[in-house]
Amino acid sequence: MNEQASRRPGKSYRRPKKDPVRILAFEALRAVDERAAYANLVLPPLLKKAREAGDFDTRDAALATELVYGTLRRQGTYDAIISACIDRPLRQVDPPVLDVLALGAHQLLGTRIPTHAAVSASVELARVVLGDGRAKFVNAVLRKISRDDLDTWVERVAPPYDEDAEDHLAVVHSHPRWVVSALWDALGGGRGGIEDLLEADNERPEVTLVARPGRISADDLLDTLGEESGLPGRWSPYAVRLTEGGEPGAIDAVREGRAGVQDEGSQLVALALANAPLDGTDERWLDGCAGPGGKAALLAALAAERGAHLLAAEKQPHRARLVERALAGNPGPYQVITADGTRPPWRPGVFDRVLVDVPCTGLGALRRRPEARWRRRPEDLEGFAPLQRSLLREALKAVRVGGVVGYATCSPHLAETRTVVDDVLKGRGGPAAEAEWVDARPLMPGVSALGDGPDVQLWPHVHGTDAMYLALLRRTA
DSSP states (O other): OOHHHHSOTTOOOOOOOOOHHHHHHHHHHHHHHHSOOOHHHHHHHHHHHHHHTTOOOHHHHHHHHHHHHHHHHTHHHHHHHHHHTSSSOGGGSOHHHHHHHHHHHHHHHHSOOOHHHHHHHHHHHHHHHTOHHHHHHHHHHHHHHTTSOHHHHHHHHSOOTTTOHHHHHHHHHTOOHHHHHHHHHHHOSOHHHHHHHHHHHTSOOOOEEEEOTTTOOHHHHHHHHOTTTEEEOSSOTTEEEEOTTOOGGGOHHHHTTSEEEOOHHHHHHHHHHHHSOOSSOOOEEEETTOTTOHHHHHHHHHHHHTTOEEEEEESSHHHHHHHHHHHTTOSSOEEEEEOOTTSOSSOTTOEEEEEEEOOOOOGGGTTTOTTHHHHOOTTHHHHHHHHHHHHHHHHHHHEEEEEEEEEEESOOOGGGTHHHHHHHHHTTTSOOOOEEEEOOGGGSTTOOOOTTOSSEEOOHHHHSSOOOEEEEEEEOO
16 A cells, blocks of 8 residues: 555644743753753743734733743653653653753643643644654653543652652752752751751742932832732832732833842842841942842942942952843942952051852752752862852951851852851861851841851741851951
8 A cells, every 4th residue: 555545534744833831942942951951941931922023912921931840840850750751761852842841840730731632732842843753752641641631640650758768859849969958958847947948949939129328218119019919028118029920020120220120138248248237338338249230239229328348349340231231220339340359469467348249059949940959069169169168268357356247149059158258267268267156136127037147047948048058257356
């Protein structure tokens, strides 16, 4: 029988339907995978372009955002499920095919999209971006996945908790095993706390704004938003939380720089440093790792209220430009320079307050950058360690006797927090720092569950913030 005779009578080739929402979500995932991009930087311009082309409305943008972030957050769980549905190792499946499968798995297991619609839309996407041949493979795998719900699949693919607690939590809550172990060590306690933390990492975080002092108050910012669009912050007097669906870029105060997007944990770190008690002058402040500028902008505004001057230093020129943009229009004196905080151009002992928000693994912001959990490796800690210690040592040299240094990092990993401070104070790897702890807890008034001190570790599941760490040190000699 020849090919022509084997075809069904009257059956003609049907072109795949192009779904702009799912194509955009796929493009965002490919950018994250291929270019090591971050979704929070890739997605906004893609959405803007789609809106300008007339392809998207608000509901389309919301669905595309959920597909991208939901797929990234649950990638580990979905990979385990996909692996159970194919006859080859996952590493042998082409990454673009895996992205389509993960998008389909999220629609089936993580959204309310009907099963037939989730499978059909994913297969059509596969036909458009992969071709008809690989679309058949996608169809077969997704139909297997669709036979059970998420809880049933997780019970099947995750090892029992009693046999391997960390691996169980890694699969159930979609975190690499080493991250589960590190977070558990930092958090301490039993199963309940770590599960709450891992689940909080998988929740969509609120968008929080900061009302920059001297330019707009939180009350005025709330008035401009209205009761349906804004809520007061939980802890910071300058924080405003956007309700579901709020877009910061559409707010006049944000466009004009009078307000900015800033997690409440970051605000608390800047406020604690600004409010730490000093003996003597309070005129010269330094942000030694200022990029991209959120904390620097708040510090500059607080400094201006006291007649103090902020020097904001950032090593990377492109990030220094972001700092300049964030500080533009500040009512008081400030200066932005491109400089390496480990080889500073400023004289030692001249600043009253110094902040070093050091580069780190970013494990405290996995809610906002879910792809970071899959990108980071344990060996990254070794790369950051010398830099973190050097920045803290130079910060302590930069501050005058009696002045205060804030060491901050967006990671709860013990190797990036208390261990760094202890090493610098005890002289491990260099001269011992002549400094003493300052209890940071009273400088975050009203904030609960701050631990035994003197340093502070914030948590997403406890405080609703990123997992920011802060140690305050006063130079003694």
